[in-house]
Amino acid sequence: MKLDLLVVDALVVNPFQPPVRADVGIHEGRIVSVSTTVDRPPARRTVDAQGRPLLPGVIDPHVHTGYVTPDQPERELATETAHGVLGGVTSFVKMERSFDDYDYLDELIPKYQENSLVDFAIHLTLMTEEQLSSVARYADHFGVSSFKFFMGRRDPEPGSMVKRGVDDGYLLEGFDRVAELGGTALVHAENQDIIWRMRRQWREQGRGDDQLASWSLTSPSIAEAENIQRAGMFARQTGCPLYVVHLSSAAGLAAVRDAAARGTTIHAETCAHYLTHTQDSEAGYLAKVNPPVRTSVDNDGLWQGLADAGVTCMGSDHGAKPLELKGLDGSIWDAAAGFPNMMHTLPVLLSEGVGKGRLDLRRVAELTAGWPARIFGLTDRGAIAPGMCADLMLLDLELEKTVSAQWHRSGAPYSIYEGVTFRGWPVLTVARGELVMEDGEILPRSGPARYLRRAVGTRGR
Ligand SMILES: [Zn+2]
Known part of the structure; x- marks a missing residue:
């Protein structure tokens, strides 16, 4: 042969x-x-x-697409996966988010396949009653075992990604349903009550309208830590494995460690920008993201988490928001959150992690391939073996x-x-x-x- x-x-x-x-x-x-x-x-x-x-190729467990060509969301898979491949990405898990029933994916997935350079799975975001009651059907029909929840999106504030409805009752029932079918629940942990109150006040006062730091300071890390603590309690109660997407703060990491110590099956993912950027970054509005980039204390805490396995995965939270939506000459409140990022996970880990003695290569392989494959059931990926x-x-x-x-x-x-x-x-x-x-x-x-x-x-x- x-x-x-x-x-x-x-x-x-x-x-x-x-x-x-x-x-x-x-x-x-x-x-x-x-x-x-x-x-x-x-x-x-x-x-x-x-x-x-x-090394095994990077499995990026957190990718959004559909912003550059929203009418033909599949087209963007071509450019964005090329971007990822430059950074060693060989498969990814795409976040799907819709208020509609996810039946439309029957037609869209084959189009994604035509455009993507690499293989992919999907996470489904649950935001409506219909979706919540369809979890078992989705799991069976699409072969999806991971479901994402936005926490506490009750309030239809400007910029809110979710309509009224995802309250704590929804979350608890959702975890229960996901646990029942042997899946994993993903949470975006950012306490909306705290954030929207502060942002409303800052906007009314015309405070820091042109500063990236304003976005950061109005989503204090207590907002992340509190949501993680609550989600951890729900996960423990329901026996549902929990995956915290885009962990951004040292306080959030402490809440993850605390939940784990109490016996919760919990994994945390952080992203390159939370290791390299702060609220004072020269990238300014371009670095606006949810949750926000914070301080060097948070950068250091998350590096420590990567080293000691308090954080188990790296995701990119890739979102190629068009430049015109980044609102560079408007106010920070109106600028779009998110940026292209799939290419950066690996070079940040190699250059800032391995190169500076914070991580070894084996740990890089765990963060970028081993753990994502295990957690999300990609059973024939994430290792180099016959x-x-x-x-x-x-x-x-x-x-x-x-x-x-x-x-x-x-x-x-x-x-x-x-x-x-x-x-x-x-x-x-x-x-x-x-x-x-x-x-x-x-x-x-x-x-x-x-x-x-x-x-x-x-x-x-
Ligand atoms: Zn995301």
């Missing part, structure tokens, strides 16, 4: 185990061998890793590249990391056995991406 691809002399870095120097054989989209012997089977293409690290899907990235830890929207491939023509040089990038991204990126060039796929159905089953409680 002639292999499709053979990567020789790689430092194979897997999550949850020590690295090993080996050759990795790939055939028909699967890893077929991880070999430490000198016998090298013939292959159509051989890549000499020269001892550089080979039989696993051949999703890989070869890293050059010495390579320096300066981020620019000129080359980042996103449909949003700006970056919160514009002009920032990171040391440590993928030089090769392999998705399901195919080279999709080599030395910064995006390569065409031979067929559509796969939609990843996930197993759900009734779990004894």
Whole structure:
């Protein structure tokens, strides 16, 4: 047999185990061998890793699309996954959010597949009564095992993402339903009562209208910590595994640790910007996001969490908001929140984490692949081993590249990391056995991406 691809002399870095120097054989989209012997089977293409690290590709568990081309949301998958592939992303989980029944996905998922460079699963956001009562049907029909809740979105304030209805009763019942089918509940933890009161006051007083910091200071970290504590209690009560998306504060992390210590099955995800940006960032409005970027104390706390597994996943919360919506010459209150980010997770971890002695490569593999695969049931991904899907990235830890929207491939023509040089990038991204990126060039796929159905089953409680 002639292999499709053979990567020789790689430092194979897997999550949850020590690295090993080996050759990795790939055939028909699967890893077929991880070999430490000198016998090298013939292959159509051989890549000499020269001892550089080979890791499972990044699984980004938190991606939004549909902002650049809202009328054709599928088109954006092409640009945004190219952006991700430059940062080693080989699969992702897309957040779906709608007030409608999710039946429309029957038509949309195949279109996503046509446009995406890499395979993907979806999370469904639950916001209406109809959706809540359809959880079991969605799980069965779409193979979805993870459901997202916005906490406390009772108040239809300007800018609120959810209509009246997602109150604590909804949340508790939702967790119960998700637990029943063996799924995981995701929460956006940001106490809306605290935030909207402060924002109303600040706006009325015309206070800090042109400052990114105003967005941050009006969502104090107590708003995140309190919601996590409450969600943790509901999760414990219902036996529902809990996943806190985009953890942004040291206080929030303390609440995660506290819930875990009380026996809650809880995972926290943070994002690159919460490690690198503060409310005083030069990126200004571009870095407006929910929850907000905060202080260097929060940056440091979250780095500590990544190192000691208080935080288990990295997500990008990618959202390519068009530049005109970022409201650069208006007030901070009206600017759109979110930015393109899928490419940055890995270089931030390598440059600021590994490069500065905060993390080792094995931990990077856990944060970007091992844990997301485990938590979200992507059972044949997240590790380099025979039989696993051949999703890989070869890293050059010495390579320096300066981020620019000129080359980042996103449909949003700006970056919160514009002009920032990171040391440590993928030089090769392999998705399901195919080279999709080599030395910064995006390569065409031979067929559509796969939609990843996930197993759900009734779990004894
Ligand atoms: Zn998000």
